[in-house]
Amino acid sequence: MTQTHSTASVASSAPAISAAQQVVASGTAWRRRYQRSLTCTDSVLILGILLLTVNLVTLHASTERRTYVLGLGGAIAVGWMAAMALFRTRDSRMVGTGAGEYRKVVRASVSTFAATAIVVVLLDLQYYRSLLVFALPAGTLLLLGSRWLWRQWLIRQSRLGHYLSRVVVVGRTADVRYVAAQLAKKSGAAYDVVGAVYEGKSGGTELRTGERVVPAVSGLGRIEEFVMEIGADAVIVAGHLRKGSAYIRQLGWRLEASNTELVLASSLTNVAGPRITMRPVEGLPLMHVELPHFSGGRHVLKRAMDVVVSATVLAILSPLFLLLAVAVRHDSPGPALFAQERAGKDLTSFTMFKFRSMVTRAEDELELLKDQNQASGVLFKLRDDPRVTRLGHILRKYSLDELPQFWNVLRGDMSLVGPRPPLLSEVSGYEQHTHRRLLIKPGLTGLWQVSGRSDLDWDESVRLDLYYVENWSVMGDLMILWRTIKVVFKPVGAY
Structure with missing residues (x-):
């Protein structure tokens, strides 16, 4: 009875979501558009810096030599853009997160030119050496600068309520409040908490997140209905649920119908992404946490x-x-x-x-x-x-x-x-x-x-x-x- 009453009360208190707002709010849609924008920017910068470098190193070269170096520069450009994709520098889970995103860009660039350097040394390509010395640092800095500019734009948009994934946080009362507070402080211009579902039956009918108060319900039985009513496009499970992993798996299945993402907030709150590696063993996803290193x-x-x-x-x-x-x-x-x-x-x-x-x-x-x-x-x-x-x-x-x-x-x-x-x-x-x-x-x-x-x-x-x-x-x-x-x-x- 408590659960039904709480859910019903939210239906009347939740703000109406217009079709236009739903389009703007869709986390999947805006991330795809943002990824396409990043791809275009990366491609223009990579091609531009390599074309400029080729012109500089072949300024007094013959037409035949110029054409040859231009072809080599094109090969580097293709390899560089492929590395940007292989290293998932535009991964939707990384956009707007700062250091993690920049780190991937640097690794993709360094890997590209490490492979190129091996070819340069083995084949003794003189013109290629100049290409490497100038294009690597300049191109990497340009890519990092463009990501920073895009991130600043994304942050400005998020302050206007655009380009955000509207999320509902689910879990025990203390876990929900902690995750909501952390997201309110800084979520990398990605998440906007619009509601909460408490696992217990005494969590209350609202949740304070930053300077806002959003509706909340108690009980996990009708999460899908609450998500639809509130207009959310992602559910964040905060911490460990008493119903266990089987319930989370079933919740993921139930959310598929509404194309709602399921995100798990790890209880390892002080462990960063680079120290966490997923290692599946016969269908069992093992989360391996590397030991911190204080020397080396x-x-x-x-x-x-x-x-x-x-x-x-x-x-x-x-x-x-x-x-x-x-x-x-x-x-x-x-x-x-x-x-x-x-x-x-x-x-x-x-x-x-x-x-x-x-x-x-x-x-x-x-x-x-x-x-x-x-x-x-x-x-x-x-x-x-x-x-x-x-x-x-x-x-x-x-x-x-x-x-x-x-x-x-x-x-x-x-x-x-x-x-x-x-x-x-x-x-x-x-x-x-x-x-x-x-x-x-x-x-x-x-x-x-x-x-x-x-x-x-x-x-x-x-x-x-x-x-x-x-x-x-x-x-x-x-x-x-x-x-x-x-x-x-x-x-x-x-x-």
Whole structure:
């Protein structure tokens, strides 16, 4: 009785979906159009960069040689576009997701030119070498740039309610609310939660997702009717259902009639896609989760990137460092730099440097302000901290006070990207699992930096740091560095 009543109540409360809205909302339809657009853009860029390269390397060559190289360039173009398809760079499950999408584009490009390089060396093709040196980096950058532009367009469209998959989240009350909250924060411009189905019978008749409230029902018996009434085109099963895997299989069959996608939200919330591999064995889909690696070749590459970038920044910005040092000394009495002991990798302490943004007696006044703490967990944060100097507010807002940490990066105490560097006193208050933040070097920036900084609560900060520790990649680091630049010029949660 409860289930029937709840479903009926939604029918009256759910907004009417016009035919035009249904066309716009169809996740399958817009993804296909988007994939076609990406295919056209990729093809134009690949052909364009190779045609330009051929013209450059054969500028003074004979017509016969020019025709020969043009044919070779065409072969590369075909191979490159085939690699973009084979590596599923336009996979509907990846569009708009950022790092994962870019990573596939890079792998497809590198694989294409690795194969081409073998041919160049074996056949000693002189003109081909110039083709490789210019076309690989330029073409890859163009492809990444076009994906970024498309993604920005997709995000703008999603804010208008277009190009979104309208989804209903199904599961236990706590799981549904968690998944809906995460999708509301950021779903890669893909999902719009329009309803919920609680497995229990006391979940309520609505669900808050972000700043919106959407209808909800209790009981799993009539999901298909609810999906049709609400105008959804996908169902997300959040976590584990008490009815088990047999029910999920049957649900997939029942949703086929309405062409509704079924998506399973893994309970492995802190495991990234690259560490998960599906390995079917005699019809049994096994999800293999690779162990995180805290040493090896990738970490050598990460350290090399740290050294090159930090040394370059220190050399280029040295005049700015001098100017800021003079400004800090002029703004308030005391040294220009503030040095503080922090916990590094494996709990090794190091001295972290910052431009001083507080009065010199700030540490002594901390005890007097602890009862005003606005942060959670072991952190101390005060939005209007009276210890911050006039110049300090500006330094903190634009993260200028963090610039001396490039020296820590160059020394090897820190990395460009990593977990937040904690105080030694904070580490003493860590829960057992939180110590995993110390398995790699702390970072000058990180997921916490580009996701809200001081606006994050303690649990969310820990979750982001642990996610990074176990799932980091070089491409992911580059994405975080790019997002950090945007955050610096448009600061959020900086105080």
